[in-house]
Amino acid sequence: MNLAAILPHTAAVHGARTAVELGGHALSYAELDACAGRVAALLAARGVAPGDRVGVMLPNVPDFPVLYYGILRAGAVAVPMNPLLKSREIAHYLRDSGAVLLFAHEMCAEEAGRGAEGTGTDVVPLGAGTLTALLDGHPEPAALTDRADDDTAVLLYTSGTTGSPKGAELTHANLRRNAEICAHSLFRLTSDDVVLGCLPLFHTFGQTCAMNAAVTVGARLTLMARFEPVQALTAVQDKGVTVFAGVPTMYAALLAARTDAHDTSSLRLCLSGGSSLPVEVLHGFEKSFDAPVLEGFGMSETSPVASFNHPDRPRKAGSVGTPIEGVEMRLIDVRGGVGELCVRGHNVMKGYFGRPEATAEALRDGWLRTGDLARIDDDGYFYIVDRKKDLIIRGGFNVYPREVEEVLYEHPAVAEAAVIGIPHPTLGEEVAAAVALHPGAGATADELREYVRERVAAYKYPREVKLVDALPKGATGKILKREITFADS
Numbered sequence: 001m002n003l004a005a006i007l008p009h010t011a012a013v014h015g016a017r018t019a020v021e022l023g024g025h026a027l028s029y030a031e032l033d034a035c036a037g038r039v040a041a042l043l044a045a046r047g048v049a050p051g052d053r054v055g056v057m058l059p060n061v062p063d064f065p066v067l068y069y070g071i072l073r074a075g076a077v078a079v080p081m082n083p084l085l086k087s088r089e090i091a092h093y094l095r096d097s098g099a100v101l102l103f104a105h106e107m108c109a110e111e112a113g114r115g116a117e118g119t120g121t122d123v124v125p126l127g128a129g130t131l132t133a134l135l136d137g138h139p140e141p142a143a144l145t146d147r148a149d150d151d152t153a154v155l156l157y158t159s160g161t162t163g164s165p166k167g168a169e170l171t172h173a174n175l176r177r178n179a180e181i182c183a184h185s186l187f188r189l190t191s192d193d194v195v196l197g198c199l200p201l202f203h204t205f206g207q208t209c210a211m212n213a214a215v216t217v218g219a220r221l222t223l224m225a226r227f228e229p230v231q232a233l234t235a236v237q238d239k240g241v242t243v244f245a246g247v248p249t250m251y252a253a254l255l256a257a258r259t260d261a262h263d264t265s266s267l268r269l270c271l272s273g274g275s276s277l278p279v280e281v282l283h284g285f286e287k288s289f290d291a292p293v294l295e296g297f298g299m300s301e302t303s304p305v306a307s308f309n310h311p312d313r314p315r316k317a318g319s320v321g322t323p324i325e326g327v328e329m330r331l332i333d334v335r336g337g338v339g340e341l342c343v344r345g346h347n348v349m350k351g352y353f354g355r356p357e358a359t360a361e362a363l364r365d366g367w368l369r370t371g372d373l374a375r376i377d378d379d380g381y382f383y384i385v386d387r388k389k390d391l392i393i394r395g396g397f398n399v400y401p402r403e404v405e406e407v408l409y410e411h412p413a414v415a416e417a418a419v420i421g422i423p424h425p426t427l428g429e430e431v432a433a434a435v436a437l438h439p440g441a442g443a444t445a446d447e448l449r450e451y452v453r454e455r456v457a458a459y460k461y462p463r464e465v466k467l468v469d470a471l472p473k474g475a476t477g478k479i480l481k482r483e484i485t486f487a488d489s
Contacts, residue, residue, distance in 0.1 A: 002147040003172040004072035006179070006216050007033050014191050014218035020062050021239075022223040027062055029218060032069070037141020039070020042134060046122075048100060050075030050145055053155060055094065055102035055121070056202070057081040057112055060223045063131050064201045065211055067103055072153055072172075075145030079155045079167070080202035083108040084457040089165075090115025097155055097167055097353065106130075149173035155353055156204050158300040164403065167353035168300045170204075177346045178303040179212035181324050186294070186308050187243060187269060191218035194266075196241045198227040198250060199396075204304040205273055209245050219243075229257035233264065240266045244291075247274035247396030248281060249427055251293070255285050267291040269311075273298055275393040275428055276384055279317045296320055297384060301368055302327075303347040307382055319381040329382060330367070331374060338385050341374040342367040390481065392421035392429050397459045399431050404462065407455050408433060411448060413441035416471045418479050419462060422486050432464035434484045436471055443467075 007029075010019075015030035027035065048054060054071045056078055058064045071078045079097050081090065083105055090112055094102065102123045104112035109125035116123045124134075147153070153175055155167035183189045187209075195214045199206030201223075214221045222239045224232060227250060235241060244267060246254075251272060258264070270285070270293040277295050286293055294311065297320035298304030307329060309321035323329045326346045331339030344367045351359035362369055373385045392399040401419035408417035416436040421429035433452075437443055445465040453461040464486055472483040 001149065001172065001176065002072060002075070002144055003153045003176045003179075003212070004036065004069045005144060006176065006212070007036060007069045007073075008144065010215055010218045017191060017218055018220045019215065019218075020065055020197075020221045020223060022060070022062055022225065025062060027066075029215075032065060034141055035066045035135060036069035036073055037143075038135040038138045039067055039131075040074035040142035040145070041138040041140060043071065043074040043076060043101070044142055045138060046101065048074060048076050050147070051077065051151075052101075053077045053079050053097045053099040055079040055081050055097070055099045055104075057083050057085070057090075057102060057104040057108055058126070058202070059083050059105060059107070059225045060197055060201050060206075061105070061225060062223070063103075063105075063126060065215070065221075066131065068201070068207075068211075069215075072147075073144050074142065075147055077152050077155055079157075080207065081157070082200070082202055082457060084459065085111070085115075086455055086457060087111050087115035088455055089457065091117075091119060092164055093157055094119040094121045096157075096165075103131075147172050150350065152350060152353075154207075156300040158398070165400070166355050166358055169350040169353050170300075170303050171350050174303040174347055174349065175208060175212060177326070178208050178305055179216050181326075182209050182305060183213040183216040185325055186296075186305070186310065187213060187271065188311060189213060189217045189219050189243065193217070193219040193242045194240050195219055195221050195243045195245070196232065196235055196239075197221050197223040198232055198244070198246055204300045205245065205247075205298070208304060209271060209273075227253075229253040233258060233262040236267060237263045242266055242268050243271070244269075245271040245273075248272060248277040249395045251277060251285050252281050252426060255281060255288055258288055264289050264291075269294065271296070273304070274396040276318070282317055294321070297341075297372075297382065298347075299370060301349045301362070301370075302343055303349070306343045306345075306347060314379075316377075316379075316381050319377075319383050321382065322380050331376060332369075337375050338373050339375075341370045341372045341382070341384070343370060344368065390420070392419075392431055394421070394424075394429050394431055394459055395427040399460050404431065404433065404452060404456065404460055407452050408435060408448065410455075411443065411451050413437050413443035414448070415439075415441075416479070418471050418481050418484055420481050420484055422464065430464060431460065431462045432466070432486050433462035434466050434468050434471060434486075436468050 011033035106127040296308035
């Protein structure tokens with residue numbers, strides 16, 4: 001069954017209820033369903049066929065779910081993209097996915113246009129009212145296109161520390177089952193719930209746990225185009241938000257910003273993921289907001305939810321809980337009680353698009369090797385200990401060192417570069433780079449920082465750049481990142 005079928009099903013029951021809202025703009029479920037159907041008609045008129053990839057490069061605005069469900073309804077594959085990406089990154093996404101079309105918000109349309117040059121992808125810029133005007137030419141909604149459970153629904157781009165970002169193929173069954181479990185078993189959502197959509201919808205956490213879960217049951221999704229703690233607290237009070245999903249940095253910011261003037265009594269449940277939630281923040285938040293926080297684990301390749309602290313079982317601070325229904329987790333290569341976490345189940349991706357070798361490396365005997373190191377207690381609760389990969393998580397956003405290093409190496413003065421994460425009090429981790437220059441070459445730390453800033457998304461460039469004579473290396477010549485230190489690390 002097509003994942004997009006959840007929308008007309010909900011619209012038939014809760015058509016008059018608000019589906020999505022941002023500020024004063026709102027769409028009912030009937031309106032959202034009709035608009036998605038007209039997007040499917042628009043795509044068909046432009047020659048988009050089932051299986052074609054269509055990019056969506058938007059912040060959290062109502063146009064996102066309209067396009068997302070419209071693309072799926074047409075039988076095409078949605079390729080969500082961060083609107084902060086720069087042209088070189090956009091070009092890779094488009095070439096790798098073979099996207100035939102890219103809907104880009106006006107804030108990033110110029111960058112998207114540059115990135116699309118030579119890719120064969122048509123860019124459709126979207127400003128206020130643009131999509132409505134486009135749909136005026138397609139008043140009749142297209143019918144839902146049948147798709148098989150194992151057909152790809154969404155390509156979510158992710159990356160390890162080796163190589164460029166690759167598209168995780170998430171199927172209709174992957175995403176539908178994950179949304180259903182989140183909505184019913186974990187979060188116990190009903191049509192009376194109001195979900196605050198602070199998490200980016202282009203990211204798997206916001207997409208499944210907020211948008212798809214809300215649509216599954218007919219709940220209201222209140223969007224925030226950009227997270228800001230005071231505005232989020234105001235939204236909780238004014239909109240009667242009952243469920244909040246966020247990353248640890250959001251919880252720390254909300255806890256710091258809350259005053260007695262904020263009425264947050266409507267909150268009944270909070271969800272945390274993306275990285276480990278500090279126990280001190282967890283306890284402080286629950287005490288201040290009088291709402292339980294359920295922490296879980298997931299990744300793009302698992303649609304994303306693999307495990308959670310369940311509402312009907314004891315919660316353990318610092319733990320990502322136990323596997324969700326239909327999912328298994330185990331540790332391999334265990335040393336001292338810690339091993340690499342592997343996942344198997346209905347949530348695991350089909351593979352990496354066009355990357356058979358990377359797929360074979362990640363999926364072995366049906367088990368996904370996550371690259372995360374974890375331990376398990378006597379009750380079967382999992383704890384993420386560290387990351388096997390060099391992944392940096394800055395404020396909930398994934399930063400892959402290899403990608404930033406590639407840009408640094410493009411600078412003519414750079415001989416060697418290593419990018420690592422260093423502790424940061426509010427972001428969790430900050431991006432830092434140690435750089436050795438070619439003999440006789442001249443470049444300042446500020447110059448290198450600016451060089452990278454102009455070529456990658458704003459959250460990726462290194463705020464800390466240190467010039468060194470040489471980088472530490474092992475016997476084989478491999479750079480030893482563990483021996484690189486900064487003042488804050």
